[in-house]
Amino acid sequence: MKRIIIFMTLTLLLVGCTNNQTKTENLFKGDATTQEDNVKKVGIALVMKTLTNPFFNEMERGARMAEKEFGINLIVKTGAKETSIQQQIAIVDDLIIDKIDAIVIAPGSSTDLIPVLKKAQDAGIVIINIDNRLDTKLCKSFHLENVPFISVDNRIAAYNSAKFIAGKIFASTSALIIEGIRGTDNGDSRKEGAKKAFLENKNIKKIYYETANWKIDEANTVTSKIFTEHPNIGLIFCANDMMALGSIQFLQKNRFENVLVASFDNLKEAQTAIKQGSLQATIDQKPALQGYKGIVYAIKKLRGEKVPLITTIETKLITR
Numbered sequence: 324m325k326r327i328i329i330f331m332t333l334t335l336l337l338v339g340c341t342n343n344q345t346k347t348e349n350l351f352k353g354d355a356t357t358q359e360d361n362v363k364k365v366g367i368a369l370v371m372k373t374l375t376n377p378f379f380n381e382m383e384r385g386a387r388m389a390e391k392e393f394g395i396n397l398i399v400k401t402g403a404k405e406t407s408i409q410q411q412i413a414i415v416d417d418l419i420i421d422k423i424d425a426i427v428i429a430p431g432s433s434t435d436l437i438p439v440l441k442k443a444q445d446a447g448i449v450i451i452n453i454d455n456r457l458d459t460k461l462c463k464s465f466h467l468e469n470v471p472f473i474s475v476d477n478r479i480a481a482y483n484s485a486k487f488i489a490g491k492i493f494a495s496t497s498a499l500i501i502e503g504i505r506g507t508d509n510g511d512s513r514k515e516g517a518k519k520a521f522l523e524n525k526n527i528k529k530i531y532y533e534t535a536n537w538k539i540d541e542a543n544t545v546t547s548k549i550f551t552e553h554p555n556i557g558l559i560f561c562a563n564d565m566m567a568l569g570s571i572q573f574l575q576k577n578r579f580e581n582v583l584v585a586s587f588d589n590l591k592e593a594q595t596a597i598k599q600g601s602l603q604a605t606i607d608q609k610p611a612l613q614g615y616k617g618i619v620y621a622i623k624k625l626r627g628e629k630v631p632l633i634t635t636i637e638t639k640l641i642t643r
Contacts, residue, residue: 369398370429474608492557495526501534501535502535538569597643
């Protein structure tokens with residue numbers, strides 16, 4: 324009789340262990356039976372620059388797809404503006420206190436977020452970098468290591484966008500490049516790509532450079548200032564669609580009808596501008612896919628799986 328009782332007790336213990344193991348194995352599968360457990364156990368934060376730019380709404384949409392597919396708890400945090408770097412730093416600090424499992428971040432600065440992200444990594448939080456690349460040399464000096472990066476080749480994509488309008492110039496003219504935040508990897512790369520395209524056309528005699536910090540209103544003001552001083556400009560490349568829309572507002576209001584404009588992001592508003600002829604080209608860099616992959620990579624790293632250190636997403640030139 325004692326043997327029977329001992330056997331039954333061991334059997335129940337083994338079943339209990341097996342059930343616990345199954346729950347752990349199913350942690351990221353996202354099926355209906357484990358989704359509630361996933362929400363409690365796995366928290367991933369998507370930290371972006373702002374939601375005032377529709378680009379980041381698309382990025383969140385992709386991340387939400389991954390949330391639904393894998394059954395994790397997605398927390399979305401943003402700054403008030405794309406220049407709200409200190410706010411992003413404070414967000415990461417709060418996530419460390421909250422003991423989040425992973426942070427997927429599109430940093431507003433390539434340098435300023437590194438110390439706090441190192442702090443997060445030291446606390447055992449998985450870090451995934453999307454959109455704007457963290458400065459690799461500074462990461463190395465802070466020992467912020469093994470952070471996967473997901474984005475596009477900004478230099479080549481900007482080159483293709485600017486090349487499209489440069490190829491339409493057959494007489495002497497000047498060009499304007501409106502940059503994003505200076506010192507950011509994506510902003511600087513787009514500037515260099517557009518510069519290369521413009522320099523290849525010998526009819527473009529002068530290139531002017533100014534920053535509008537990714538903002539539509541600043542781009543309008545910058546375009547007004549530059550055109551007041553240099554009204555002979557025939558080409559404008561803007562490092563994102565929001566700034567292009569700001570430039571186009573100035574051009575239309577002041578009847579500069581023959582200026583060719585190219586940009587980057589493929590927002591719906593940019594698609595409309597292309598159809599109307601006020602914008603000649605933009606770049607689709609698939610922000611939803613970046614958001615989705617960022618969450619998937621975080622999940623894989625939490626599982627202990629390997630992911631590529633660099634993932635380059637293919638871009639597409641969008642024209643009329």
